[in-house]
Amino acid sequence: MKRKSVQGSERQQRLWALQKLKLFSSEDITVRSLMVVSSMVSFKENFWQGLLLMASLLSCWHPTTTTQMGITFVPFPVFEGTNVILQVINLPDTHTSFAWFKEITEKSHEIALYAVNAKGNMTGRAYSGRETIYSDGSLQIRNVTQKDTGHYILEGYNRQAKLVSVAPIYLLVYSSPSMCGRPPTSVQPSIELVPPYGAKGGNVLLRVHNLPEKLRTVSWYKGVAVFKNEEISQYIIAKKESVEGPAHSGRETVYNDGSLLIHNVTRKDTGFYTLRTLSTDLKEEVVHVQLLVDASYLTCGPLPTATQLRVESVPPRVSEGGSALLLVHNLPRNVRVIFWYKGVVVFQRQEVAYYTIGSNSSRKGPAHSGRETLYSNGSLLIHNVTWNHIGFYILRLHRTNMREQVAYVQLQMDASLSTCCNHLTSAPLIIDQVPQNVAKGENVVLHVYNLPQDLRAFSWYKYIHGNQRQKIAEYSRDMNSIIRGPKHSRRMTVYTNGSLFLHSIREKDAGFYTLETLNREFKIATIHARLDINACIHPSTTGQLIIEPVPPNIVDGSNALLVVHNMPEKLQAFYWYKWVGILYKSLIYGTEITTNRRMLGPAYSGRETVYPNGSLLLENVTQEDTRLYTLRILNMQLESQETHAQLHIYKPLIQPFLWVPNSIVRVQSSVVLTCLSDDTEVSTEWFFNDQELQLTERMTLSPARCWLKIDPVRLEDSGKYMCEISNPIFSSSSPPIFLAVIKA
Incomplete structure (x- = not known):
């Protein structure tokens, strides 16, 4: 009741405003005010429910009582710094007043009201001084900014002060095409590993994106803390030179864009690296990245990729x-x-x-x-x-x-669910890999089921074809003996039930395995198994205290588990921190095992659960949870040890928009196509006639791949163009545009 009275009061105030504009008489206002109050819908609880309800109202009202209004943008797309008109279409003749709102239909979000008969308007609390409302209900916003992005709602009233139309629209303001590849000033620097996982003896580039413009120095550190003795190198912008630090190994190079190249990486290079930028106004920013060499500490599962078939x-x-x-x-x-x-x-x-x-x-x-x-x-x-x-x-x-x-x-x-009547006689030969997911250094069994009752012999081969050079072993039931073949190794054991055991598997053990059986009637049966081995050593085999994020890449709104491996058995206490520093304000949770005392720290949000094995569960994660987490353990001798993990959280992508100033161009001229996106830290791919764009010497992509320039244009460049943005989890394609090339 309280909510209704507040909403009704706001609507009453709006009617008084309309009365001041001389749209209605006092008698009309008095008679119709209760009707207006009863027609209100509260959007305060949930805006999206409000939008859905508005959509249902628009679809359910009888056409004799209302006409559906629509809103479109002029121009489209909308760029930062330009003017835009939210133009009303299908405006009913019965509408005599309008009200515009930003996000929700409450007094505090009201932009302006307009009365047609009085030819006047009144501004609301959400009016910024840049809006103009016209007699046809359209709203102009001048010099738009990123802050103008959002939902706009138009309400229309008839002469009886009755709400008869509601039209919502979402305005997305893009950065200027000239800003393609340049992030908003609010975007923090980020680091991309190229390649994502380092191979021993190879080179790895820690590529920096979104580097601030007015910089004094760029510094790199080994580890998660900014300590002088951990400094690798510092690049001084004014002098255009770098100074090596105590942690420089002779294999690192810092470039003028802030990126760090590590030559001939080894497993000792595995760990966190910290980038510190210092601007000319002494503003400091710190970013971390984790480098994995030979995938020593990877999750032992398929490497995450958004494009792998x-x-x-x-x-x-x-x-x-x-x-x-x-x-x-x-x-x-x-x-x-x-x-x-x-x-x-x-x-x-x-x-x-x-x-x-x-x-x-x-x-x-x-x-x-x-x-x-x-x-x-x-x-x-x-x-x-x-x-x-x-x-x-x-x-x-x-x-x-x-x-x-x-x-x-x-x-x-x-x-177990088969309807087959007699598995002993009719079930086919089966190979079951145990465990299903296996990592380098682990053991695996290719378990065989349903060997023929009249078995004479069987053979294992390390290939899809059975030939002597690929034979692992051969078993003869008559002789009750196993003869080893050329592909047998000391790590393999063949059992008389047909199963093959591989101990401490290596990468070279991956591939197809073939089992051939021979029965008393000399009939041969063949079955295959494929062993896939993750190119990593499972954390449990390293003996080191390690945190494994599960899953490695997390969707905004889902749950994330920081699994702790190799936690020592005898501990005094352990603590979780939301950041790299061991500060009380960053403490999430702590437990003193010897006294069975548990504590919740200032960084505890109510979404965290800590398990007895030390693992940390975060529920309903958001973008704000993207950061480093620190686990600190204290042994019985009061010696402390710390390890870190970084969460990567991604949200669904907004559909990009492909923009070209003129879609009809002449031969020998030039054209620039820009892929507009409101998302940051995405990869961009280009397509021509539904195929990956094959770049020619006439085509140039921007460093961020967000614009494509063709110079000079030829007739064969006519066709359908699209761009696609992606992050490690999501991808989104733009609507196509058709470029027409005409002769000069």
């Missing part, structure tokens, strides 16, 4: 008679033909189906069982799965640049 079996294990989808992720744009094969090699007789993009048609292959459906996105659906469908499948892409790409996926049966 891969196939996922959904579900991972299918029940007999169920359906399985071989779901394709990150299908490239420039694909000409999509092929699917049953097995581990590409043979014509093993072809299930293929799909031709240009003709939007598919054809069945010799291996098609009548239960497969191939979709235009490359995914393959298998209906009513039987044991004959189990095994490997190959996705093969034929691209327009004449390149080919291949991805493998294994379809596995959930034997």
Whole structure:
């Protein structure tokens, strides 16, 4: 009731304002005021609910009582520093007054009111001095800034002071095209690792983005603290020279853009690096980055990438008679033909189906069982799965640049849900990898199920074909003996049940393994397994105290777990801090194990949970949680040890907009296409006629890849252009524009 009375009071004040504008008589105002109050909708609780409700009202009102209004931008797109008109379209003749709001329809967010009959307006609390409201309801905003980005709401009233129309619109103000690649002044410097993971003996560039303009010095430090003895190098802007620090190893080079190049990296280079910038007004900024050499401390799972082609079996294990989808992720744009094969090699007789993009048609292959459906996105659906469908499948892409790409996926049966009546006699040969995800240095078993009852012999091969040079071992049941082959190593053990054990696996152990069985009737059965090994040493094998973020890249609004590996057993206490400094104001949580005393620090937000093994869970993370976290442990001798982890949190991307001053250009002239985006720290790719743009000597991309210049233009440059932005999790493509090239 209180909320309604406040809302009604605000609406009453608005009616008084309209009365001052002589739109209505006092009698009309008195009679209609209760009607206005009863028609109000409160948007204060949830603005998005308000927008949805407005949309439902617009779609549900009877056309005889109201006409749908619309709003468009003039001009579009809207650039910072220009003027924009939020132009009203389909304005009903019955509207005699308007009110504009920013974000929500409350008095404090009111921009202006306009009365048609009185030809006058009144400004509201959200009026900035740059807005003008016109008689057709349109609103002009002069000299727009980034702060003008947001939702605008227009309310329309009839002569009886009744709210009859609501039209919301979102205004996005872009930076000027000339600012392409230049971040807003509020954006902090960031560091990109090139390549993302260092290889022993290679070079790694710590590339700096968004470096402030008025700088005095740029300094690099080894570690997370700015200590003089940890300084690698300092670059002095005025002198254009660098001074080596105590931590300089002779392999580091600092460039004038602030980037740091490390030559011939070793595992000792693994760890955090700190960039410190000092401006001419003595303002200091500090940024950290973690370098991983030989992926020694990586999460032992697939390396995160937003563009890598891969196939996922959904579900991972299918029940007999169920359906399985071989779901394709990150299908490239420039694909000409999509092929699917049953097995581990590409043979014509093993072809299930293929799909031709240009003709939007598919054809069945010799291996098609009548239960497969191939979709235009490359995914393959298998209906009513039987044991004959189990095994490997190959996705093969034929691209327009004449390149080919291949991805493998294994379809596995959930034997526990199988309807097969007698597994002992009819179940097929199966290899199950235990564990499913394995890292370098760990052990793995290729566990064999359902060996033939009348087995005579079996052989293991390190390849997809069974030949003597690739043989690991051969078992004879009659002789009850195992004979080792050329590919056998001391780390391999073959068991009489057919299983193969690999101890302390290495990268060279990755690949296909083939098991051949021979029964009493001399029939040969062949089955394959593929062992994928992450190029990393699992943290549990290093013995060092390590924090592993799970997942490595986190979506805004989801949960993040900082998993602690190798926590010592006997501890006095441990503490979590939200930053690198051991300061009480940064303390999230602490526990004194010996006294069983727990404490919540000033940095505790209510979203953190600490587990007995020391791991820290953060729920509903936001962009503000992107930072370094520190775990400090205290052993029984009161000796302390610290380790750090960095969270990377990403939010969904706003669709970019591709802008060109004139989409019709003449031969031999020049044209610049700009990819406008409100997001920072994104990668940008360009496409021409739905294919990756192949740069020619006439084309130039800006360093940030946000604009494309063609000079001189030729007739073959006519066509459809698009840009795509991405971060490690999300990607978004612009609407296409068509560039027409005409003869001079």
